[in-house]
Amino acid sequence: MTEFAAAGHSVSEAVAEQEAGSGKRKSYGRYVLGKVLGSLGSLFFVMVVGFFLFRVLPGDPARTLGRGRFKTPEQLEAFRAQYGLDQPLPLQFLTYLKTTFTGDMAESLRYRVPVSDLIIDRLWPTLLLVGISTVLATIIGVYLGVISAWNRGKPVDKITTGSTLTLYSMPEWWLGLLLIAAFAVGAGPLPGIFPTGGLHSVDAVPGTVGYVLDTALHLVLPILTLVLVYLADFSLIMRSSLLDELGEDYLTTARAKGLRDVVVRRRHAVRNAMLPTTTLIALSIGFVVSGAITVETVFSIPGLGLLATEALTIPDYPVLQGTFLITSAAVILANLAANLIYGLLDPRVRT
């Protein structure tokens, strides 16, 4: 728990240290400029690393895709030539930079369609699934964290902390299968109401109210799985950072003013304890795009996480590079947003 809190603080501290040298307080504008440039640098670094990292992977796409199909070495060579895999690595890197900057990503080796099409297709199920789950987990988790910190050592605290930790330690696929068995197939008195997987029914017509409801029904179990697993992240860090605040003098002062307990908690304690949680929330939102591979697998939801893991087995370089870039960009952006918000919330970090 304290580890989480420490991690949360260290971000702001690192930021503070990094710019401590200048000595005088910068304007918010210069702070923003510095952060944006830094993020662009990280993004470029990610592009370079992503390219060479995946080339180190074992495996040869022509062989993986051609087993039992290409019968002569010439056919293998022809395949490599067709997708530029026979070019020297630096040349391939230049092509990759060029295609990425023109926004026209290369074609997937496996699906033979532009990677950007694949990513756009897979992006929205992931955003829907992981996005909603993260938002729900944040709200419920932060609330549970506040409750348990405020009632430290009491049964409420023990039950919430105990149950969120138990859920946190459950493997996602196992919890998912359990929920499918209980609520999709139906066990004992429980009727099987929810679908076992997929994003919508075969007969659903896109663009109708029925379609939206149908998708919502399909998302209930996967979202429930993710929320249950994510809860502890938020509740534990909120709990520990609130506990840090509990002994502070300003709370005694607030109580001494005669404020009701609820008001002391909401207006004073929680507000100050929110900083580490803000970091965590921002980072979690960044990771929304990278998806939730296990839950996507168990519930057969065609998301980005699955796309990337399956590309690894080929290895389908264009898809790997594309998904790596998109997910890293999302994390970098979320981090940037967190830094900018921090700059507003706590002017000290700008110095």
Added chain:
Amino acid sequence: MLSGLGSPATASADDEKVTFTVGVTNEVDSFNPFLGIESESYEMWALTYDYMITYSMEDMSPQPGLATDWETSDDGLTWTFNIREGVTWSDGEPLTAADIAYTYNRILDGGPESATWGSYLTSVTSIEAPDDTTVVLTLEKPNAVLPLLPIPIVPEHIWKDISEKDVKSYPAEPTDGQPVVGSGPFRLVEGTAGGSMYRFEKNPDYWQGEPHIDEVVFRVYKSDDPMVQALIKGEIDFADDITPLQVQALQSEDGITAINGSSPGFDEIAFNTGAVDTETGEPLGDGNPALKDPKFRHALGYALDLDQIIEKVYQGAGLPGDTIVPPAYSQWKWTPPEDEAFTFDLDKAGALLDEAGYTEGSDGKRTMPDGSPIGTLRLFARSENKKSVDTMNYFKEWLGELGIDSELTTMESNKLTNVILDGEFDAFQWGWYVEPDPDSMLSYMTCDQRGGWSDSWYCNPEYDALYTQQNGSTDDAARVETVKQMQEMLFNDSPYLVTAYNTLGEAFRSDRFACFQPQPDPGGVLLFQYGAHNYLNARPVAEAGDCDGVTTALGAEGVSQGGGASGADSDEGSNTAVVVVGVIVVAALVIGLGFWAIMRRSSVADRE
């Protein structure tokens, strides 16, 4: 609105559309028949397009498709096919011999089209359509694989606009709501490569007769447990590629029929028979010298308890293996005579090793004929395949009993491929699918394939001579003899020890659909066969009758049906109410804890 959600196809009502939903575990990688490689893609092409020659249900021998009959000249250099009249494309244009010649010529021209299909047109120099009902193939030398031509025929009037350069990214998917133009029994109306659902509607004018089902829908499940649950619940009608344990569990479910169909392929333990650099001819890697000796390898064949492997590793769903031709292709298969066949006999294995000079030293470990230690054999298994790992663990144990040390390394198949190409291994476990004509499988064991697909680095000029002989043979009976001789040679030289003929688990709702004929018949798979046969055979149970006289079809009249249907129906009736109740239950579950906490907190706060 809610009543339509997730409701499975009801196969009974006449006025309602009959939808047959198939659960698969992998995506289609391309609907373009020149690009895809996954078995799912082959299935989609079989639904969309026709073939000049198809495979029979019994033993997958060639049988008429678009071609009604064919003849070959005495020298085997000219093949003439007579093409069926009156076949039309789904947009109304007639399908003629010109379309067939066009498709084959695209492949013959090279480029991406030749990757998958080029090998079927080996030695073919020209393909012509002198009139609408004749296709003539001219060859430079005889090709024994003909008339096998499992190439989907595409419409010239559509594909002539797609250049050689564009074809490598041409999706061949529905555009602007227009289905893909094909001549097959179904046509794709919705779906995209890499997508999670594909919908086909029937072609009412299909030349083999109208299909009995209106729609076929494929749903991709990324893991097989939820797919099995969906079958039990009735969300899907057919589940493909399930495990033997799931088949066993499903057999006790009402209204479901589950089988382990024999799949035409084999699993093997392969040895490093001597890797060489294919350019210089120098030895490559560090394979153990003992394994370069065919006698040593062959002796190990008697140290494999295949019955136990089938029982423990394959859960009984498989057959012990002997040669690289699976039993489904009975006309090609050579079976070792009883006194030579591999049996689990460690004494015999030991005696054979002694005879070849690999005797036990004072420490109980076997040595090379010159007395030096054999050392530790490095075995490899594919980490993503449990059967691979388990098989090699057993093998390691039995090697130990023979006095041979070994160590097992598991790694992803991608990485293992590199290890094999570098020749830095002694043995590994893998498997192959074998096409209805064994030619390509036989070719993988030739010297030319070293550094290509030959993973055992096997090279035997006598074998190569037989390969060339059978490949150019014009006499079928003589070719079969040669193919059998080659299998015998591989059995004796043992670059592979064939461990098992695998199976594919499949299950379907036999309370809804009937008339699935296995391929090969009997004992084969029900869908994902060669050809689209069962999509034409399958029909609602109420219409099953005698399945048009196909007596071996599953679900023909007289076969008892399960009673799961009534239960499923009543569930459907109360669907709406159930949904509402369920949402409340789950919502309560999520917020219950928090809600209770709120109550607790306020009372505590009030007290303070």
